[in-house]
Amino acid sequence: MLSRWRGYQAAGSALLVLAAIAVGCTGENLVEPDTGSLEIGSATTGVELDTDGYTVQIDGGPPRPLGPNATVEIPEVASGTHTVLLAGAAANCAVEGNNPRSISITGGQTASLTFAVACGATTGSLRITSTTTGPSPDPDGFTITIDGTAGEALATNGEITVVGLTSGAHTVGIAGVSGNCQVGGDNPRSVPVTPGSTGEAAFSIVCQTPPPTTGTIRITTATSGPGTDLDGYAFSVDAGGDQPIGLNATGTVTNLGAGAHAVQLLGVAEHCTVSGANPRNVTVPAGGTIAVTFTLSCQATTGSIEVTTSTGGSAPSSSGIGFTIDGGSSHSIGANATVAVAGVAAGAHEVRLLGTPANCVIEGTNPRAISVTAGNTTAVAFAITCGAGSIAITANPPVSALTGEVFDPLVQPAAQVKDGSGNPVVGAQVTARIASGNGTLEGDVTAATNGSGVAQFLDLGIRGTGDLTLEFTAGAASVTSSPVRLSALPPEATSGKWGQVVTWDIVPLHMTLLPTGKIFAWGKTDVADTMGMPRIWDPSSTTPSGAPEIHVDDMLFCAGHTLMPDGRLMVSGGHHQDDAGIKTTYFFSADGAAQKGPDMTNGRWYPTVTVLDDGRVLTMAGRNQAGNVVTTPEIWESGAWQQLPGAGSLVIPYYPRNFVDPKNGLIFYASERIQSRWFNVDASGAGGRGAWTSGPTHIYGFNRDYGSAVMYEAGKILVVGGGGHTGWPTPDVKTSLPTATAEVIDLNQTSPAWRSTGSMANRRRHMNATVLPDGQVLATGGTQGGGFVNISEGNAVKAAEVWNPKTGQWTTLSSNSVMRIYHSVSLLLPDGTVLHGASGDAMAGAVPVPPERSHEIFRPPYLFKGARPTISAAPNTVSYGETFSVATPNAGQITDVRWIRLGSVTHAFDAGQRANTLSFTINGGNVEVKAPSLPRQAPPGHYQLFILNRNGVPSAGKIVKVQ
Numbered sequence: 001m002l003s004r005w006r007g008y009q010a011a012g013s014a015l016l017v018l019a020a021i022a023v024g025c026t027g028e029n030l031v032e033p034d035t036g037s038l039e040i041g042s043a044t045t046g047v048e049l050d051t052d053g054y055t056v057q058i059d060g061g062p063p064r065p066l067g068p069n070a071t072v073e074i075p076e077v078a079s080g081t082h083t084v085l086l087a088g089a090a091a092n093c094a095v096e097g098n099n100p101r102s103i104s105i106t107g108g109q110t111a112s113l114t115f116a117v118a119c120g121a122t123t124g125s126l127r128i129t130s131t132t133t134g135p136s137p138d139p140d141g142f143t144i145t146i147d148g149t150a151g152e153a154l155a156t157n158g159e160i161t162v163v164g165l166t167s168g169a170h171t172v173g174i175a176g177v178s179g180n181c182q183v184g185g186d187n188p189r190s191v192p193v194t195p196g197s198t199g200e201a202a203f204s205i206v207c208q209t210p211p212p213t214t215g216t217i218r219i220t221t222a223t224s225g226p227g228t229d230l231d232g233y234a235f236s237v238d239a240g241g242d243q244p245i246g247l248n249a250t251g252t253v254t255n256l257g258a259g260a261h262a263v264q265l266l267g268v269a270e271h272c273t274v275s276g277a278n279p280r281n282v283t284v285p286a287g288g289t290i291a292v293t294f295t296l297s298c299q300a301t302t303g304s305i306e307v308t309t310s311t312g313g314s315a316p317s318s319s320g321i322g323f324t325i326d327g328g329s330s331h332s333i334g335a336n337a338t339v340a341v342a343g344v345a346a347g348a349h350e351v352r353l354l355g356t357p358a359n360c361v362i363e364g365t366n367p368r369a370i371s372v373t374a375g376n377t378t379a380v381a382f383a384i385t386c387g388a389g390s391i392a393i394t395a396n397p398p399v400s401a402l403t404g405e406v407f408d409p410l411v412q413p414a415a416q417v418k419d420g421s422g423n424p425v426v427g428a429q430v431t432a433r434i435a436s437g438n439g440t441l442e443g444d445v446t447a448a449t450n451g452s453g454v455a456q457f458l459d460l461g462i463r464g465t466g467d468l469t470l471e472f473t474a475g476a477a478s479v480t481s482s483p484v485r486l487s488a489l490p491p492e493a494t495s496g497k498w499g500q501v502v503t504w505d506i507v508p509l510h511m512t513l514l515p516t517g518k519i520f521a522w523g524k525t526d527v528a529d530t531m532g533m534p535r536i537w538d539p540s541s542t543t544p545s546g547a548p549e550i551h552v553d554d555m556l557f558c559a560g561h562t563l564m565p566d567g568r569l570m571v572s573g574g575h576h577q578d579d580a581g582i583k584t585t586y587f588f589s590a591d592g593a594a595q596k597g598p599d600m601t602n603g604r605w606y607p608t609v610t611v612l613d614d615g616r617v618l619t620m621a622g623r624n625q626a627g628n629v630v631t632t633p634e635i636w637e638s639g640a641w642q643q644l645p646g647a648g649s650l651v652i653p654y655y656p657r658n659f660v661d662p663k664n665g666l667i668f669y670a671s672e673r674i675q676s677r678w679f680n681v682d683a684s685g686a687g688g689r690g691a692w693t694s695g696p697t698h699i700y701g702f703n704r705d706y707g708s709a710v711m712y713e714a715g716k717i718l719v720v721g722g723g724g725h726t727g728w729p730t731p732d733v734k735t736s737l738p739t740a741t742a743e744v745i746d747l748n749q750t751s752p753a754w755r756s757t758g759s760m761a762n763r764r765r766h767m768n769a770t771v772l773p774d775g776q777v778l779a780t781g782g783t784q785g786g787g788f789v790n791i792s793e794g795n796a797v798k799a800a801e802v803w804n805p806k807t808g809q810w811t812t813l814s815s816n817s818v819m820r821i822y823h824s825v826s827l828l829l830p831d832g833t834v835l836h837g838a839s840g841d842a843m844a845g846a847v848p849v850p851p852e853r854s855h856e857i858f859r860p861p862y863l864f865k866g867a868r869p870t871i872s873a874a875p876n877t878v879s880y881g882e883t884f885s886v887a888t889p890n891a892g893q894i895t896d897v898r899w900i901r902l903g904s905v906t907h908a909f910d911a912g913q914r915a916n917t918l919s920f921t922i923n924g925g926n927v928e929v930k931a932p933s934l935p936r937q938a939p940p941g942h943y944q945l946f947i948l949n950r951n952g953v954p955s956a957g958k959i960v961k962v963q
Helices: 002-009 013-023
Strands: 035-046 054-058 064-066 071-078 080-087 093-095 101-105 110-119 123-133 142-146 149-154 159-166 168-175 181-183 189-193 198-207 214-224 233-237 243-245 250-257 259-266 272-275 280-284 289-298 302-313 322-325 337-345 347-354 360-362 368-372 377-386 390-395 400-402 414-418 429-442 446-448 454-456 461-474 477-480 484-487 510-513 519-522 535-537 560-563 569-572 575-577 585-588 594-597 608-611 617-620 634-637 640-643 657-660 667-671 675-685 688-697 708-713 716-720 742-746 755-757 768-771 777-780 799-804 809-815 824-828 834-838 842-844 847-849 854-859 883-887 896-901 904-906 915-918 920-923 926-930 941-948 958-962
Touching: 035 054, 035 080, 035 101, 054 071, 064 071, 071 080, 080 110, 101 110, 123 142, 123 168, 123 189, 142 159, 149 159, 168 198, 189 198, 214 233, 214 259, 214 280, 233 250, 243 250, 280 289, 302 347, 302 368, 322 337, 337 347, 347 377, 368 377, 390 461, 390 477, 414 461, 446 454, 510 560, 510 824, 510 834, 560 904, 569 608, 608 657, 617 675, 640 688, 657 708, 667 716, 708 768, 708 777, 716 777, 768 824, 777 824, 777 834, 824 904
Parallel strands: 035 110, 123 198, 214 289, 302 377, 400 484, 560 608, 708 915
Antiparallel strands: 035 071, 054 064, 054 080, 080 101, 093 110, 123 159, 142 149, 142 168, 168 189, 181 198, 214 250, 233 243, 233 259, 259 280, 272 289, 302 337, 322 347, 347 368, 360 377, 390 414, 414 454, 429 446, 429 461, 461 477, 461 484, 510 519, 510 904, 519 535, 560 569, 569 585, 585 594, 608 617, 617 634, 634 640, 657 667, 667 675, 675 688, 708 716, 716 742, 742 755, 768 777, 777 799, 799 809, 824 834, 834 854, 842 847, 883 926, 896 915, 896 941, 920 926, 941 958
16 A cells, blocks of 8 residues: 555645645645555574475465565555464474564554574484504495495595484494404494484404415426427416426416316427326415426437538638538538537438539539438538639629618529539529628628529628629639619608698598408598498599498497408497497498498497407497496397396496407407406306406506507507596596506416506507507507697697507607597508598587598608518418418518508507517418417408518518408
8 A cells, every 4th residue: 555655645746735625724634544564574594494485374364485584575464463474384493483473564654574483403414434454454445334225435444424314223334344354343233313413433444464365386397318398398277378388497377266276288299208197187275385297208309410521623622611401500511521410300301511612513412311310320421523613693783772771582683603614503602792882781691502503692782872892702703793872761761751631521530441452431421511421442543532432321420340250341339429329230341332230239339349269249338329338248149249248337438449368368458447357258247148357457547548559469469648638437547638658568478467668759649559560550640638639739749650569669750741639540551551541520619620531641661661572472361370371572581471450440449450470481482471370369350461571671461361
């Protein structure tokens, strides 16, 4: 009514004048209004306020809401006395003073009334402490339990306060107590909780030193007899990795579980006999050592060869005469002398006389075939007649060459030796040396003449400068070559060289080298910002821009992929949305034809796919359709996916750096987490099939997200770079900047452990590591900046670096043109170059990472060191343990043979690459190569085969299938 009353006043002075006339100026006042307003407030204090507020009623009328600390104004309340009631207070809240209470309303005025409410506590807190004493505290602490429900972790000497507990008694305990620890008092125990106060539950734990659970086996060999086993033996425990041991030696194996074990002596020669059982069953005592002695007796297996020379003629000479047995090392012998060689294996042998002067002729055959019997001496005599002789060059060295270059076979020098009658001399030794100029002759500087009297040199080269000549000498005869002009190596022989930027229609952030030599790639989007369909590109004939598109129905961005043993590309998972994957599986033929396979049980976004030693395929990690981390791997076997729930709840981050361990065939998770692990797909874990085993801990104490890892040799792994994002979803410790550090591990060891190797010159995140044909590892791309992806051009690392496993050191090479960071890839190509491309097709927060729809080709330094070996022929398919022939005109120059599995790279990791250095022998124009004997040493599939000379210059790769 007050507002209405004020409205009357605002009607104007005319109304007031009329009113005055009406009352006749008698002095009487106007009539007061008959209503007023009521303002009702609440003031609530205490610890647990009534959050849903109250209601107020006037004279029992309808309730009106009122917050715990609020005011409500009620207009047009009749003048007079009224009753006001505050209702709806919680049980722990009390209204101070009268409730209801009376209040008088005066017309035209506002009366105020405030209810004070005090609220008490309904819950209490509980402080739980642990105090641990003793020599061996529980390393992983404990877990608290309240009323039978597991709660937070509690340190061995720690404190946790749990709030919001209801009033009354609660059962409190600690779980996860190691067996060597004892909790004092009741556990669990009853502890009262009073509202508004904190109860105490203090646990005292005493931890004694646990009794040992492991022991040691000491293995001793004792060998006797007239014979010997030249290469010694090896032993294994429980059919594990082999360890070498000498003929009369001792080896130990520690940290073996107490109980029964089998010890076997291996590599025993046929002429040696082990006394007693082999293998032997022993019982290892806890905390003790059990000794096992293998006694062996070896019979004689060798005899001796006695070589005699008798020289006559008009010009005899003893200079440089020697002989070899079966093409082995040379033994010196005079012109008229006898030399005996002991320890020659019984059986057929070949003795060749070498270094006879050019004017000398050996009577009879050379070499001579003889037979040696064990324990006896076989004699062989050479009669030599010497007269006047000559030597002539039949092939001069090259006119020009790079310093240190191994001459191409077409320009390797040759010289012919004849006797005084002009007849070719067979078996004469010809020696080459620098005749004039400044340089050093490298390679094998001696060669024996063949049936035509020609000594063909195979791997000569000269390190020096300017013009030089060579002299070839056989006995007293010599001849000088035409000049060779040496040039310095180009700068690229130290730094390598980058090619031009080559354009794609997509950001090729998923890339695989197919067995056909073609490249299969896809990204997230194409130029038109539609789904980036896969492309297949033949580098030998076209450019990638406009490469054929392979249609698929699903977005394969952020899938896992690898080449299967039959050469098909398997792709598992893909993109539902960021951080959420799909269940799909695709197979692509070597020509790119798509076939959709069965779905996995789980969607996967950022998984790793790995081929096992028996050809099965494992997919691990990633996020599912709902964006949850997938902790259950799946294995592709018998044409279907099978879950491996025994893996449990262990969180493995995106794209785990997984490898097959050549010692046991298990999956070795090398990085990015601080602790490495083994995963056995066929073992049984707590939840079923599949089980993890803890492995060694990294030296670098932070997560290596978006670093890289390679198996550069069977069982030998390099992890490098990574880290720098404190928001990365990993349980491990994170750092704000990437690292330049690197670590290596040799899984072939009995107790593998990580050790530091040299650090890169640059910190790198979103980098790539690639195994090269010469056994070195190339690092490309990345950023030095912190955060998930730093798109500052100033932080981009464009300089390549190469790591030498022989020295453990990095060398900085030349720089590419384009910033290549998140989503960049690097792939080894058959010609020995490395394709480095992509980057972007993603966001850095709200800012796009620049999409690089291109690649650049890096030519490593070894491609600038002269002529390359060539492979004329090699088999398309190789079996395990097979010795196979590689035809090459460079056979006499080959010092290394290596194969590298075809790459399949994305997100800073090549899940396909791994390398093996292969043993070999030279047989004429062929290199006889021995394939690994076990699939776990080189999982089945397609490999690039390289042969290399002493300068580390590789041939182009020949793709072979290993099965």
